[in-house]
Amino acid sequence: MRLFNTLTRREEEFVPLRPGEVRLYTCGPTVYDYAHIGNFRTYLWEDLLRRVLEYRGHRVTQVMNLTDVDDKTIANACAAGLELDDYTRTFIDAFFEDLDALGIERAEHYPRATRHIPEMVALVKRLKDRGHLYESRGSLYFKIDTFPGYGRLCGLDPGCAGGRSRIESDEYDKDDPRDFAVWKMRKEGEPFWDTELGAGRPGWHLECSAMSMKYLGETFDIHTGGVDNIFPHHENEIAQSEAATGVPFVRYWLHAAHLVVDGEKMSKSKGNFHTLRALIKRGYDPRVIRYMLLSVHYRKPLNFTFEGLGQCQAALDRLDDLVDRLEGGGFSAGGDPEFINAASEARRIMGEALDDDLNTAGALAPLFDLVRDANTRLDAGRFALDDVAALRETLHFFRAVFGIEPGRRAALDREVEALIKKRAEARARRDFAEADRIRKALTDRGVVLEDTPQGVRWKVRGC
Ligand code: AMP
Ligand code: ZN
Numbered sequence: 111m112r113l114f115n116t117l118t119r120r121e122e123e124f125v126p127l128r129p130g131e132v133r134l135y136t137c138g139p140t141v142y143d144y145a146h147i148g149n150f151r152t153y154l155w156e157d158l159l160r161r162v163l164e165y166r167g168h169r170v171t172q173v174m175n176l177t178d179v180d181d182k183t184i185a186n187a188c189a190a191g192l193e194l195d196d197y198t199r200t201f202i203d204a205f206f207e208d209l210d211a212l213g214i215e216r217a218e219h220y221p222r223a224t225r226h227i228p229e230m231v232a233l234v235k236r237l238k239d240r241g242h243l244y245e246s247r248g249s250l251y252f253k254i255d256t257f258p259g260y261g262r263l264c265g266l267d268p269g270c271a272g273g274r275s276r277i278e279s280d281e282y283d284k285d286d287p288r289d290f291a292v293w294k295m296r297k298e299g300e301p302f303w304d305t306e307l308g309a310g311r312p313g314w315h316l317e318c319s320a321m322s323m324k325y326l327g328e329t330f331d332i333h334t335g336g337v338d339n340i341f342p343h344h345e346n347e348i349a350q351s352e353a354a355t356g357v358p359f360v361r362y363w364l365h366a367a368h369l370v371v372d373g374e375k376m377s378k379s380k381g382n383f384h385t386l387r388a389l390i391k392r393g394y395d396p397r398v399i400r401y402m403l404l405s406v407h408y409r410k411p412l413n414f415t416f417e418g419l420g421q422c423q424a425a426l427d428r429l430d431d432l433v434d435r436l437e438g439g440g441f442s443a444g445g446d447p448e449f450i451n452a453a454s455e456a457r458r459i460m461g462e463a464l465d466d467d468l469n470t471a472g473a474l475a476p477l478f479d480l481v482r483d484a485n486t487r488l489d490a491g492r493f494a495l496d497d498v499a500a501l502r503e504t505l506h507f508f509r510a511v512f513g514i515e516p517g518r519r520a521a522l523d524r525e526v527e528a529l530i531k532k533r534a535e536a537r538a539r540r541d542f543a544e545a546d547r548i549r550k551a552l553t554d555r556g557v558v559l560e561d562t563p564q565g566v567r568w569k570v571r572g573c
Contacts, residue, residue, distance in 0.1 A: 111166060111465045113332075114409060116340060116363040117263055121467055124362060126331050131169050133330035134160065135322040135360070136217070137339055138174035141201040142182040145208060146383035147399060147414070148369035148376035152336045154400060155366050155408040155468070157214045159334070161511045162464050172217035173325045176202060178224050180314050184300055194224070194301050208386045210528065211396045213513045219325050223317040230312045230320040231305045234292050236354040246284065248295030248308060254288045257349045263363060264341040290346050292316050315346040319359075323351060333360040338375070340365055366408040376414060384414070397514050397521060398423045404470050404512060425478070426516070432481055433505065433517030435488055436498055445496025449487060453500035456480040457507050464511060477508055522570070526557055530566050533559075 112121045126132045136156045139145050145153075153174075160170050177183070178198040187197035202222075209216070223230075234250060237243050242256045254260050284290075291313035296302040302309045322330065328351070335344060344363065351359040368375040371382040389399055402422040406412040456476040463472030484501055487493045505516060515521055529548050536544035549559055556571045 111162070112467055113362055113364060114467045116365050117360075119265070122362070124332075126168065127329065127361065130167065131171070132163050132332065133326040134163075134170055134172045134332045134334070135318070135326060135330065136172060136174045136333075137318060137335040137343070138176050138220070139201075139205055140177040140180055140182055141198045141205060142180075142186045143201060143378060144204050144385045144387065146376060146378065146385050147389065147403065148383060150208070150212060150386060150399075151369040151403045151408075151412060152334075152366050153209070153214055154212065154403045156334050157513060158404055158408075158468060158470065158511065159332075159364070160215060161513060162468065165507075165510055170218075171326065173219045173221065173322060174217045175317055175321050176205075176220055176222045177314070177317065178202070178222045179301065179311055180223075188299065204387075211386060211390065212400050213397070213515075215513070221321040221325065223312065223321075226317065226321050226324070227303045227305065227312065229324050230316050231293075231307055233316065233320045233323075233350065233354055234307055234312075237292065237350065240353060242353045243292065244285065244289075249291050249310070250293040250307065251284055251289045252292050252346070252350060252353075254286055254290075254349065257353050259352065260288075260345065260349050263345050263348060288342075290315060290342065292350065315343055316350065318343070319347050319351040319354075322347075323355070323359075328355045329358050330360060332362045332364060334364045334366070337365045337367055367411040369403070369414055370411050371414050373413075389419075394419065395423070395426070395521070398426050401426050401512070401514055405474060407467075407469055407471055409467070425474075426514070428478070428481055429505075429508075429516040430518050430521070432484060432488075432501075434519070435485075436502070437517065437519060441493060441495045441498055443496075444494040445498075445500065446487070446492065446494070449483065449493075449497045450500040452483060453480060453497075453504045457504050460504075460507060460511075470512075473511075477504065480504060526552065526568055530559070530568065534566070 111124045113124045114121045134156075136153070138153075139149060156172075160172055163170050176198075179194060183194060183198055187194045190197055234243070237252065238250070242252055243250045244253055245251075292315075293307045294310050294313055296309040296311070300311070302311055322333070333344065333347075340363075348359050370376060374380060374382060376383045386396065386399065390396060398419065402414075402419055403412070405422060405425075456479065459476040460473040463469040463476075466472070480501070484493065484497070487497065509515055515524060529552055533545045533548040536542070536548065552559060552568070557568055558571055560567045560569075
C-alpha cells in the first residue's frame with residue numbers, strides 16, 4: 111500500500127514499524143460545539159484508512175484525542191455558566207452519537223486532555239531539562255531556535271513556519287513569534303491545575319505529543335489530520351516530541367484537504383457549516399453523507415453542495431435497488447463466467463485504487479460499472495446464483511472498506527436495532543420518558559415494537 115507522506119512530499123510504500131501492527135494517531139475534535147461535516151470529512155477518511163489497513167490484515171491501534179480544554183471550550187463554558195466538564199460532556203456525547211450515525215469504527219483510545227495533565231507536565235519537564243524552554247510572565251514557551259528540524263513538515267515556506275497563521279490570544283510575551291506556549295500561567299476566572307510547573311493549563315499542541323506517545327510509544331507509524339493542522343500544530347508536535355525524546359516521532363504524516371463551500375473551508379467561524387444532525391433532521395440518510403464525504407480523494411478539496419449530495423443519494427439508491435433485487439431471490443442455479451470474472455476484476459481494481467493512496471473515486475468507478483452490468487443482466491433475466499454470489503463478494507468488499515451497508519432493509523435493520531438498544535439503555539436507567547420518546551419515534555416511522563420474554567421483537571407495519 112502506498113501513502114502520500116507530507117514529510118517527504120511523495121507517495122511511499124507503507125511498511126509498519128512492527129510487522130502486522132499499525133499505530134495510528136488522529137487529531138480529534140475540540141469539544142466546544144457540535145462537529146460539522148467538514149470535521150467529519152477528516153474523521154471519515156481516517157476511518158477508511160483504518161478499514162483498508164484492517165482489510166489488509168493489520169491490527170490497528172488508533173488514538174483520537176478529545177481537546178476538552180482550550181480557549182474556545184473555556185470561553186463557551188464560561189458563557190454558559192457551567193464547569194468545563196459539564197459543558198464539554200454534551201459535545202463529547204454528541205460526537206460519539208455522530209460517529210455511530212456515520213458508521214465510524216471506534217478508535218482504541220479517546221484520551222481527554224484534562225485527564226492527562228500529569229503526562230503533559232512530565233513532557234514539559236523533559237523539555238525544560240534539555241534546555242528547550244524559557245519562561246515569560248509565568249508561562250513556559252518552546253524556543254524554536256533550539257530545534258534545528260523545525261519547519262521540515264511544512265517545508266519552511268514563508269506562509270507557514272515563518273509566518274504566524276494562528277495567533278493565540280493568550281500568549282503574551284514571546285522571543286520569536288513562532289515560539290509557542292507549552293504551559294500557560296493561570297488566568298483569573300479560568301480553570302487551572304496546580305502542578306510542579308506552577309498553577310496553569312497546558313498549551314494546545316502539548317496534548318497530542320503527550321497522549322500519542324503515552325498510548326503508541328515514542329515512535330509510531332501514522333499521524334493524520336486536516337491540512338490546517340500541518341502548521342503550526344503538527345510542526346509543533348514534532349518539535350516538542352523529538353526535542354524531548356531524541357528519536358523520530360512519526361514515520362508517515364497524512365493530511366486531508368478540506369470540505370469547502372464556494373471555495374472556502376467549511377468552518378464554524380465562517381458560519382458556512384452544516385452539522386450532521388442538522389442534515390439528518392432535513393431527511394438525509396447518514397449513509398449518503400458518508401458516501402459523499404468519501405467519494406472524492408482525500409487530498410483533493412471537496413465542494414459541498416446540496417446538488418452534490420443529491421447525486422450521491424442517487425448513486426446509493428442504485429446500490430440499494432440492486433441489493434433489494436438480490437434479496438428478492440428466485441435465481442436459478444449456474445452463472446456466467448464472464449460476469450463472475452468481471453466481478454472479481456472489479457474487486458481487484460477497487461483494491462488497487464485504495465492501495466494507491468486511498469483513491470476512493472478510482473475504487474467506486476469499477477463498482478458502478480459492475481452494478482450497471484448486473485442490472486442489464488437482471489433485466490434480461492440472465493442472472494443466476496453464482497452471479498449473485500460473485501456480486502455479493504464485491505459488495506462485501508465495498509461494505510468492509512467504505513463502511514456502507516447497501517440495501518434498504520439492511521439499513522433499516524441497523525437503524526432500528528440501534529434505537530432499540532438506546533431504548534433498552536434508557537429503561538435500564540429508569541429514564542422512561544426517553545424510552546417512550548424512542549418508541550414513539552419508531553412508531554412514527556411505522557416500526558412496531560413488541561416486548562417479549564426473549565427480548566424486543568419488531569416489524570414494519572403492513573409487512
Ligand atoms: P478542530 O475541532 O477545528 O480542531 O478540527 C478537528 C479536525 O477537523 C482537524 O483534523 C481539522 O483539520 C479537521 N477539519 C476542520 N475543518 C475541516 C474542513 N472544512 N474539511 C475537512 N476537515 C476539517
Ligand atoms: Zn493534534
